[in-house]
Amino acid sequence: MADQYPAVSLWGGFIASFRRDMLIAARHKAELTNPLVFFLIAVTLIPLGVSPEKSVLALLAPGIVWVMALLATLLSLDGLFRSDYDDGSLEQMLISPQSLYFTVMAKVLVHWLVSGLPVTLLAPLLGLMLSLPGEGYLPLLASLALGTASMSLIGAVGAALTVSLRKGGLLLSLIVMPLYIPVLIFGASAVQSAVQGGAVGMQLAVLGAFLALAIVLAPIAALGALRISTNG
Amino acid sequence: MAWQWFHRLGSPRWFYEKTTAWMPWLAALSIALLLTGAVWGLAFAPADFKQGNSYRIIYIHVPAAFLALAGYYIMAISGAVGLIWKMKLPFMVMKSAAPIGALLTFVSLVTGSIWGKPTWGTWWEWDARITSMLILFFLYLGMIALQQAFTHRDTSDKASAVLALVGMVNIPIIYKSVDWWNTLHQPATIKFTSKSTIDPSMLYPLLIMVIGFYAFYALVLLLNTRVEILRRESRTQWVSDLISATNKRA
Numbered sequence: 001m002a003d004q005y006p007a008v009s010l011w012g013g014f015i016a017s018f019r020r021d022m023l024i025a026a027r028h029k030a031e032l033t034n035p036l037v038f039f040l041i042a043v044t045l046i047p048l049g050v051s052p053e054k055s056v057l058a059l060l061a062p063g064i065v066w067v068m069a070l071l072a073t074l075l076s077l078d079g080l081f082r083s084d085y086d087d088g089s090l091e092q093m094l095i096s097p098q099s100l101y102f103t104v105m106a107k108v109l110v111h112w113l114v115s116g117l118p119v120t121l122l123a124p125l126l127g128l129m130l131s132l133p134g135e136g137y138l139p140l141l142a143s144l145a146l147g148t149a150s151m152s153l154i155g156a157v158g159a160a161l162t163v164s165l166r167k168g169g170l171l172l173s174l175i176v177m178p179l180y181i182p183v184l185i186f187g188a189s190a191v192q193s194a195v196q197g198g199a200v201g202m203q204l205a206v207l208g209a210f211l212a213l214a215i216v217l218a219p220i221a222a223l224g225a226l227r228i229s230t231n232g
Numbered sequence: 233m234a235w236q237w238f239h240r241l242g243s244p245r246w247f248y249e250k251t252t253a254w255m256p257w258l259a260a261l262s263i264a265l266l267l268t269g270a271v272w273g274l275a276f277a278p279a280d281f282k283q284g285n286s287y288r289i290i291y292i293h294v295p296a297a298f299l300a301l302a303g304y305y306i307m308a309i310s311g312a313v314g315l316i317w318k319m320k321l322p323f324m325v326m327k328s329a330a331p332i333g334a335l336l337t338f339v340s341l342v343t344g345s346i347w348g349k350p351t352w353g354t355w356w357e358w359d360a361r362i363t364s365m366l367i368l369f370f371l372y373l374g375m376i377a378l379q380q381a382f383t384h385r386d387t388s389d390k391a392s393a394v395l396a397l398v399g400m401v402n403i404p405i406i407y408k409s410v411d412w413w414n415t416l417h418q419p420a421t422i423k424f425t426s427k428s429t430i431d432p433s434m435l436y437p438l439l440i441m442v443i444g445f446y447a448f449y450a451l452v453l454l455l456n457t458r459v460e461i462l463r464r465e466s467r468t469q470w471v472s473d474l475i476s477a478t479n480k481r482a
Contacts, residue, residue: 157398161391165381175374175395178367179402182409189416210405221398228390 013098014106021110024083031079032114039072039119043126054131061130062140062191068126069119069144070180073151076115077176078169080107080159081226090163091230104219104226108156116148132195139194139204146207147187153211153218154179160225183210242319244461245470251454258451265444273437280434286350289343291438295445297340297361300368301403303333303449307375308400311393321457323389324464326396327379328456332449334372341365360414364407371399385464 008016025032046064047057084090093103123144124137132140158176162168190203240246273291280287307329314322344362345355356362378395382388465471 157394161378161395162381164387168381171374171377171381174370174377178370178374178406179398181367182402182405185409185413189413217401221394225391225394228387228394231387 008098010099010102014102017093017098017103018106018110021107022113025110025114031076032118035072035076035115036118036122038075039068039122040126042068042071043129046130057130058133058195061127061132062136062195063188064130065123065126065132065140066144066147066184066188066191069123069148070151070177070184072119073116073148073155074173074176074180076111077152077155077159078162078172080111080156081163082159085163085229090226094227094230100223100226101219104156104160104222105215108152108219108222111156112149112152116152117145120144120148132191135197136191136195139190139200142204143187143190143200143207146204146211147183150183150207150211150214151180153214154183156222157218157225160222160229162229163226164229183207186210241321242317244321244324244465245468247321248458248461251458255451255454258447258454262444262447262451265440265447269437269441269444273434273441277434277437278431283351286347287434289347291441293340293343293347294438295442296336296343297365298442299445299449300333300337300340300365303329303336304368304371304396304403305400306453307333308393308396311396315390315393315397320464321461323393324460325453325457326393327389328453328460330372330375330379330392332452332456334369334376336449337365337369337372341369358414360411363414364410367406367410368403371403375399 043064046060050056050060081090084093094100096103120141123140127137127140155172155176158172158179159168161175162172165171186203186206190200190207193203194200270291274288277288279285307326310322310325310329313319314326341362344365348357348362349355375392375395379388379392382391462471462474
């Protein structure tokens with residue numbers, strides 16, 4: 001049957017699903033801004049709840065920005081496969097002759113571009129509000145760029161596992177959060193170390209290693225989970 | 233021929249009937265080991281010259297911590313076996329292992345905390361091992377939550393098997409990260425009691441307790457699995473035969 005359709009290369013399939021998801025994301029702009037607004041509000045709560053003292057905030061800033069970025073990524077995960085599952089296009093993707101690995105990769109890449117990347121770009125502003133010392137900004141950007149990408153990939157597994165559940169959102173957070181801990185440790189530590197005048201190469205290298213590992217393994221686990229979720 | 237036992241494992245009924253004979257032996261073994269180890273460790277082993285008698289909680293704490301970690305691997309490996317060979321029984325083992333593992337992790341956290349109070353003067357310390365145990369506890373909780381979320385049993389089994397495998401890949405990474413994080417933040421006030429040499433008079437009861445905990449774990453896991461088998465196979469002929477036979481005997 002396959003010969004009735006023009007053969008689509010791996011790369012072509014990847015580009016096609018990437019463009020489709022980018023288009024969908026561009027048409028739902030409100031969903032893009034929600035994690036960012038959450039990020040902004042949640043960070044604002046810290047000075048109100050802890051202390052507006054500059055010295056206190058500067059000490060806490062690397063950790064707070066990182067934890068809040070983690071939560072913002074987490075909140076946007078539920079929608080990763082949800083609408084495709086609801087309207088049935090996910091099943092079409094699963095039975096298509098295309099490599100599912102690249103379809104999942106395209107989806108995760110789009111997710112990162114519309115959630116992780118904006119969060120990363122917004123982070124220096126929030127660092128400013130929390131009076132993060134000057135040496136911290138570049139490591140903050142670098143560690144968040146690497147870290148949010150890993151978190152999108154790891155989160156895709158959780159999103160795939162819970163996509164068939166009506167109220168999967170909270171459960172998704174429960175199962176994914178423990179898996180985020182290594183990323184958080186090294187990400188926040190990179191910023192902390194830079195602020196204290198130390199080197200950040202090691203932390204960024206480890207974050208890069210996590211990302212490499214996640215690129216290889218996470219889509220495989222996610223597509224296995226998608227197969228399970230759709231035939232249940 | 234050599235693989236016959238493996239094929240038989242595909243049948244929950246065969247497993248149930250086979251293990252019926254093991255149960256009393258396993259129960260006797262684990263009770264004997266736990267009693268010997270506990271009495272020896274709590275009453276006869278010498279007191280530690282630094283920590284006095286409070287160190288004796290290791291006779292519960294250490295075996296529970298061992299089994300908490302081993303239990304996750306048992307759970308994940310049975311999940312993998314179920315996914316790969318599409319067998320029913322490993323999923324039942326996996327489902328039964330989750331609450332036991334969570335409970336053991338909780339026990340090791342609580343005993344560690346009770347031990348920490350007289351030794352370090354604090355109930356809670358962000359020490360590497362405590363923190364890793366806490367994260368393991370979260371992993372177990374996520375596993376149980378996912379298992380309970382699905383209405384469809386097949387989906388629930390397979391989805392939680394995938395989660396268990398993802399967790400298994402992550403556990404070494406989490407442990408190493410927490411370890412590294414801890415050496416970075418290690419507060420100066422906490423000094424670990426030297427781990428170097430533990431006297432044989434303290435070690436032997438500990439070893440007996442560890443083996444006893446393994447036996448007890450096997451016993452509880454089998455009991456849970458057998459209940460799960462009966463629950464899932466409750467509509468089959470052999471279970472109703474079994475129940476009517478039991479009723480006749482009573």
